[in-house]
Amino acid sequence: MLKISKWLLFAFITSLSLYACVPIGTDTVITTKDYDKSCTKDEDCVAVIVGDVCGCSCTMEFINTNALASFSDARNAKLQNCVNEVLHCAPCQEVKTVCSDKVCVQAP
Numbered sequence: 729m730l731k732i733s734k735w736l737l738f739a740f741i742t743s744l745s746l747y748a749c750v751p752i753g754t755d756t757v758i759t760t761k762d763y764d765k766s767c768t769k770d771e772d773c774v775a776v777i778v779g780d781v782c783g784c785s786c787t788m789e790f791i792n793t794n795a796l797a798s799f800s801d802a803r804n805a806k807l808q809n810c811v812n813e814v815l816h817c818a819p820c821q822e823v824k825t826v827c828s829d830k831v832c833v834q835a836p
Contacts, residue, residue: 759789763798764794769827772792774832783817823835
């Protein structure tokens, strides 16, 4: 009976730890799909980090600087949905953005 109790306790603790790592019905992933990516010059463009705001991500996408405030507000709102403490990550490598064919992209 003692072995069963230990296994039940192990299963319970494991399920709790897994549960704590997953957002509960909330969205913590940010993308740039709804943000302006158009441009007329390189200075119109800025790189932003996308992906799960609760973890460490250096995945970059590029938007118009006029959309940056709105993107930042949305990112900050999604941070409120993180179940655990938000990770403090190493800085991402800087990337240069350019305007190519009227769209913000990473410089080659």
